[in-house]
Amino acid sequence: MAGTAPNGACAAGGAACAAEIAKILGVAATATEKRVALVKCCGTRSEAIRVGDYNGICDCGIAAATAGGDKGCKYGCLGYGACANVCPQNAISIHDGLAKVDKRLCIGCGKCVKVCPKGLIELVPASATIHVLCNNPVRGPEVRKVCGVGCLGCHLCEKNSGGKEAGHFTFDGFLAKVNYANPPTDGQIVAKCPAKCMSEDAHFESGH
Amino acid sequence: MKTVNSPFKFKGGVHPDYNKELARAEQIERLPLPGELVISMSQHLGAPAKCLVKPGDFVRRGQLIGEKNGFISVCVRASADGKVKAVEKRPGPAGGLADAVILDTTVPPPEGAEPAAVALPPLDWKTAAREELLRRVEEAGICGMGGAGFPSAVKLNPPPGKRCEYLILNGAECEPYLTADFRVMLERADRIRVGVEIMRRILGGPAVRIAIEANKPEAIAAMERAFADIDGNVEIVVLPVLYPQGSEKHQIYATVGRTVPEPPALPIDVGCVVENVGTVAAIADAVEKGEPLLERVTTVSGDAVANPKNILAPCGTKYADLLAFCGGLKEPAAKVISGGTMMGFAVPNLDIATTKTTSGLLFLTRRRVFQYASGACINCGRCVRACPMNLNAAEISKAVEANDVAAAEALHVMTCIECGACSFSCPSYRTITQFCRKAKASIRARQAAERAAAAKAKAAEEEKKAAEARKEAK
Numbered sequence: 001m002a003g004t005a006p007n008g009a010c011a012a013g014g015a016a017c018a019a020e021i022a023k024i025l026g027v028a029a030t031a032t033e034k035r036v037a038l039v040k041c042c043g044t045r046s047e048a049i050r051v052g053d054y055n056g057i058c059d060c061g062i063a064a065a066t067a068g069g070d071k072g073c074k075y076g077c078l079g080y081g082a083c084a085n086v087c088p089q090n091a092i093s094i095h096d097g098l099a100k101v102d103k104r105l106c107i108g109c110g111k112c113v114k115v116c117p118k119g120l121i122e123l124v125p126a127s128a129t130i131h132v133l134c135n136n137p138v139r140g141p142e143v144r145k146v147c148g149v150g151c152l153g154c155h156l157c158e159k160n161s162g163g164k165e166a167g168h169f170t171f172d173g174f175l176a177k178v179n180y181a182n183p184p185t186d187g188q189i190v191a192k193c194p195a196k197c198m199s200e201d202a203h204f205e206s207g208h
Numbered sequence: 209m210k211t212v213n214s215p216f217k218f219k220g221g222v223h224p225d226y227n228k229e230l231a232r233a234e235q236i237e238r239l240p241l242p243g244e245l246v247i248s249m250s251q252h253l254g255a256p257a258k259c260l261v262k263p264g265d266f267v268r269r270g271q272l273i274g275e276k277n278g279f280i281s282v283c284v285r286a287s288a289d290g291k292v293k294a295v296e297k298r299p300g301p302a303g304g305l306a307d308a309v310i311l312d313t314t315v316p317p318p319e320g321a322e323p324a325a326v327a328l329p330p331l332d333w334k335t336a337a338r339e340e341l342l343r344r345v346e347e348a349g350i351c352g353m354g355g356a357g358f359p360s361a362v363k364l365n366p367p368p369g370k371r372c373e374y375l376i377l378n379g380a381e382c383e384p385y386l387t388a389d390f391r392v393m394l395e396r397a398d399r400i401r402v403g404v405e406i407m408r409r410i411l412g413g414p415a416v417r418i419a420i421e422a423n424k425p426e427a428i429a430a431m432e433r434a435f436a437d438i439d440g441n442v443e444i445v446v447l448p449v450l451y452p453q454g455s456e457k458h459q460i461y462a463t464v465g466r467t468v469p470e471p472p473a474l475p476i477d478v479g480c481v482v483e484n485v486g487t488v489a490a491i492a493d494a495v496e497k498g499e500p501l502l503e504r505v506t507t508v509s510g511d512a513v514a515n516p517k518n519i520l521a522p523c524g525t526k527y528a529d530l531l532a533f534c535g536g537l538k539e540p541a542a543k544v545i546s547g548g549t550m551m552g553f554a555v556p557n558l559d560i561a562t563t564k565t566t567s568g569l570l571f572l573t574r575r576r577v578f579q580y581a582s583g584a585c586i587n588c589g590r591c592v593r594a595c596p597m598n599l600n601a602a603e604i605s606k607a608v609e610a611n612d613v614a615a616a617e618a619l620h621v622m623t624c625i626e627c628g629a630c631s632f633s634c635p636s637y638r639t640i641t642q643f644c645r646k647a648k649a650s651i652r653a654r655q656a657a658e659r660a661a662a663a664k665a666k667a668a669e670e671e672k673k674a675a676e677a678r679k680e681a682k
Contacts, residue, residue, distance in 0.1 A: 051556035053579070056582075056639045057642050057646060059646060062642055062646045062649070065649065066303060066642075067299075067303035067553050067554055068305075070556075072556070074299060085611075
């Protein structure tokens with residue numbers, strides 16, 4: 001054993017588990033922060049364009065392998081529930097063609113992150129409240145052709161949260177990404193997003 | 209040279225409506241150069257080529273724009289003169305995103321540019337060394353043009369200890385609607401003859417079998433004429449009309465009676481190399497004329513097309529340009545399929561471009577497109593009877609439906625060739641082929657993970673040993 005693994009590495013166990021392990025090992029507990037899965041897409045059936053009828057197996061992986069899936073946006077959530085099927089906590093459900101994570105049930109195990117063929121699920125700190133719900137890095141006009149709520153890369157969220165120096169956002173092509181090491185907290189920027197792809201709390205509460 | 213009937217018939221298979229009469233009489237027509245080409249770096253099986261150009265570059269026809277990237281890979285050359293507008297990810301016919309070079313062919317060459325030259329110097333195949341011919345096949349960017357796109361240079365270079373005894377020319381073209389190979393056999397028979405002689409030289413003089421389905425008598429006659437005076441062991445094998453007769457494994461069985469074992473075995477393990485007739489003609493052009501694989505014949509057909517045609521178009525032609533050349537649609541199309549109806553892919557729009565493996569583009573009306581909801585297996589056994597690979601497709605589909613991939617693996621799902629005969633014959637409209645694909649994909653992913661883990665463990669072991677050795681040395 002190398003003895004280098006942090007005692008807080010078990011996402012499902014959380015801080016209590018880390019403390020127990022630290023006690024057994026006789027070391028200080030590593031500070032852990034609860035992380036939960038976030039589905040970075042908000043293109044519901046009414047907002048995102050479907051380019052075909054898919055009547056194959058209800059599985060995202062196989063739908064994605066069939067001409068990239070029936071969604072016009074090649075980066076968006078297909079809504080066939082591969083993530084929901086692997087979730088050990090039943091924390092994910094499909095609403096209006098979109099996967100939603102119940103923040104209270106999610107233990108941050110990351111199985112959904114691995115199974116998503118579009119790679120649009122990310123583990124984010126549970127304390128973060130402002131999210132960009134889009135995964136499409138192409139230019140705004142191209143995004144608009146396929147989705148009514150896709151990120152246009154207009155940088156307004158960055159401007160309204162104190163500019164580039166504040167460092168709340170990073171950009172991948174024409175896609176804004178929240179810098180979760182330094183997340184924005186001002187809810188104003190959500191309302192000001194012209195693309196309507198931001199959310200103040202994206203996590204769905206299923207009422208389990 | 210003689211013509212024989214296929215002595216071996218494989219088990220299973222189905223008889224879909226062939227509908228070849230729509231385009232079979234249409235002579236190959238050359239498409240006028242489209243204004244924009246979308247040349248994908250992933251036109252073949254294996255690793256995508258590495259793009260060598262950037263936006264703003266002016267490229268010449270035949271210029272290398274994508275470098276071969278790995279052992280199972282193929283280089284890409286520009287299909288026409290033009291200015292690179294962009295290099296970006298574009299969806300291919302099967303939906304996967306791959307780097308593509310967007311070429312504006314309306315831009316004239318810059319001032320003082322050298323006149324376009326032949327991309328590669330012609331070779332005299334009668335005297336050229338085997339290695340030289342092989343290198344040419346590689347440089348010309350040739351891959352199998354039947355559909356899978358396996359790199360030809362790899363296929364023509366058997367690993368040490370394995371010898372090619374039979375070179376089989378695949379002219380079965382068992383997919384419904386498609387007539388591209390048929391027209392190539394009729395109109396380019398002399399090129400196929402030269403290609404065969406070149407490949408015979410490369411492979412060390414194997415026997416040649418030219419496999420053609422019985423529903424193409426004109427093609428059989430054309431091949432008989434072209435090969436009438438050839439010496440050596442050459443036979444034209446007339447195959448019964450049965451789908452999937454064009455499958456590599458079934459063709460080997462139908463012509464020489466050998467069975468390719470389960471994957472990862474390849475045809476060369478039973479001493480056979482199978483090449484599509486179009487590929488053979490491309491090899492002849494690459495060697496004799498120095499012409500890389502830049503264009504191919506694609507059948508544009510279906511009951512929605514005004515004038516079905518067999519079109520010789522540059523690789524990278526957008527589907528919309530092909531359709532316009534055929535006079536557009538006479539009726540609204542409900543489904544557009546890239547490839548044949550049995551194994552092709554439905555495409556979402558016409559901005560997708562042809563590749564080296566695009567054998568057909570079909571536009572079907574509502575009458576020809578069946579909308580269905582998949583039901584439960586009723587244990588009728590039709591898929592089992594139809595499966596040409598002797599698989600129990602019903603059990604496999606049920607296992608995958610229950611997420612039991614291990615059970616599907618035990619039922620040999622990896623031997624599935626995804627021909628679609630099971631789905632075609634299912635009265636409950638189950639997507640059996642898709643279940644097999646799903647199982648195969650997850651088994652392949654697991655195998656890749658296992659290989660990576662094994663490599664990592666081995667590296668760690670070696671590192672440990674090295675550390676111990678260093679300790680001892682101290």
